[in-house]
Amino acid sequence: MNGAVIIGDRVRGRADLLDRAARLASAMAAAGVGAGDAVALLLRNDFAVLEANLAVRKLDAYGVPINWHWHGAEIGYVLRDAAPRLLIGHADLLDGIRDEIPDDLPVIAVGGTGERQDYDGWIAAHPPYAGNGNGLGSSMVYTSGTTGKPKAVKRLPATGEESAQRARLLSVIHDTAPGNVALVTGPLYHLFSQAILMATFGAGGTVAVMERFDPEECLRLIQKHGVTHSALVPTLFVRLLRLPEEVKARYDLSTLRHVVHSGAPCAPEVKRAMLNWWGPVLYETYGSTETGVVTKISPEEWLARPGSVGRPVLTGEVCIRDEGGQWAGPGLTGDVYLRIHGTPDFTFHGDPAKRAAVEHDGLITCGDMGWLDEEGYLFLCDRRVDMVISGGVNIYPAEVEAALLEHPGVGDCAVFGVPDPEFGEALVAHVQADATLTPDAVKAFLRGRIAGYKVPRHVVVGHALPREETGKIMKRRLRENFLANAPA
Incomplete structure (x- = not known):
């Protein structure tokens, strides 16, 4: 079973x-997909995700994974903005x-029958593609921001050494x-999950894929398959611990x-x-869609150093830029700039000015704020967009959220301005708890845990x-709901 994928x-x-x-690469090529073209993927967790990503790489094309939880209009925006040559999706999602x-967009359906071309039949009708590409194939990923339309992070064509460094x-x-x-x-559809699939399969390992997360099923699969490695976001830890x-x-x-955790x-x-x-098996990483993973910390x-997200790996670099635009020394809070040197660069699809705006001295910021200790370990405060300035004082919601989660009756929380x-701004805390826990x-x-001015x-x-x-957490939705229902 070594090298298999299990779903x-x-x-x-x-x-x-x-x-x-x-x-599949042959079929894509016959449909007109070539180097630099995009192929949109509206797929649940299925074999087709791996097959499509391997195929686009053979053609030096771009896979565009789409979050199928988005509303139709949001998906439609991606299909127009990315201008893909082809759309592959599960029939019911389509x-x-x-x-x-x-x-005018050709559509290939996975599962189901009807007027659309069937995925399995389409593949079977074509011979294997003879080429392997030039290592230029990659991804174009739309990330949901706090405001406006999703932004597309597009990898630039990679040199052979850049591809090798990405693999390392x-x-x-x-x-x-x-x-x-x-x-x-x-x-x-999220690169955090896709990365462990592609990396493990590429190294000859076996991968079990959960179609949807269930905490006890996760434990059952670990035991059944003898799982050695995994990647989870912290909210799944909470669900596991509640068993x-x-x-x-x-x-x-x-x-x-x-077990790697990241994402929040x-x-x-x-x-x-x-x-x-x-x-002692939990390893935390930090980075972004734009930069890729840059830091890692062992258990x-x-x-x-509780709270740290680690030090740079390989050719990674992390610096802190203060409010005056200067690089800050240890212990000083500012905007986090980072990069893995020698890996493929990126741009924002259709918006090179936006790409230039997030770079300084060759390093990239994704909007987080933090500080470095004397040994170069990075500690995050919050996202700049989430930072609240109340009465002229900077308040980091993440600090308040950490204090809230110490309450045994609080299952989840979000703090925003x-x-x-x-x-100017006031803090709001949305707390998941039963009705016996009052706001007071x-x-x-x-x-009893944080300064009075930080209490929402x-x-x-x-x-x-x-x-x-x-x-x-979708803080934008919580903020909109609060403002809509706030007394006049």
């Missing part, structure tokens, strides 16, 4: 997957956006080796060696609880917070 009860071996990917698909980076981040057995827990103790004790997790901040008490349960390093006539009790709890003026106690599949 539920379905298994495809390495040779079969490579053959199908080569035939049915849901029928009116958003451009009339993935090997370091995910500790790849031929005998690894990896578990994919998140959606494959009854008898369920946790039911499964043997001793094969785990290397992880509360220190959550990470400690996971380390106590799973052992032992994190326990010595809203306009305030007196202070929340404020009293916080006053408004506290909303409610139900589950809206999160993306990657674990990021």
Whole structure:
């Protein structure tokens, strides 16, 4: 089974997957896909994701993974903006956006029957593609921002050495080796999940893919397949930790060696609880869609420096830029700039000016703020767009959220700013808890842990917070709801 991909009860071996990917490349080429062209992928977690990514690389083309949780209009925007040569999607997802698909865009359907070309039949009708590309194929990823339309991060054509450096980076981040057995827990339209799939398969390992995350099913698959490696976002840790103790004790997790977490901040008490349960196997990484992963921290390093996201790996570099535009020394907070030198560069599709705006001295900022200690370990404060300036004082919501999560009755939380006539901005805390926890009790709890000016003026106690599949809270939606319902 080494080199296979497993999804539920379905298994495809390495040779079969490579053959199908080569035939898919031929089919794409026959449909007019060439170097530099885009292929849109509206796919759930399925073999087609791996096959399509391998195929576009053979053609030096770009895969454009689309978040299928988006509304039809959002998907339609991507299909128009990316101008793909081809759209491959699951049949039911395509049915849901029928009116958003451009009339002249060829569509290939995975599963289902009807007027569209069937994916499996299309592949079978073509011989394997003879070429292997020049290493220029990559991805064009639309990331949801806090405002405006999704932005497309597009990798520039890579040299041979840049491609090799990218491969070395993935090997370091995910500790790849031929005998690894990896578990994919998140959606494959997100690069965090896609990276461990591609890296493990590329190194000759076996990959089990969850179609949707379920905490007990995750434990069952780790035991069943002898999983050694995985990648999870912190919100999945919380769901795992909430399992009854008898369920946790039911499964043997001793094969785990290397579990990467990233994508959102992880509360220190959550990470400690996971380390106590799973052992010293949790490795945290930090980067962005634009830069790729730049820092990594081992469990032992994190326990010595709780809250850090690590030091740069390989040719990575991290610097802090202060409000005056100068590079700041250790202990000083500012905008985080970073980069892995020698890997493929990027641009924002159709917006080179935006690309130039995020660069300084060859380093890139993705909007986070933080500081470095004397040994070069990076600590994050918050995103600049989330930072609240109340009465002229900078407040970082992430610090308040970490304090809130120490309350045993708080299951989840989000803190954000809203306009305030007196202070410019005021803090709002949306807390997931039952009705017995009152806003006044929340404020009293916080006053014993953080400075008074950081205690939110408004506290909303409610139900589950809206999160993306990657674990990021949709603060924009919470802010809009609060303002819509705030008293005049």
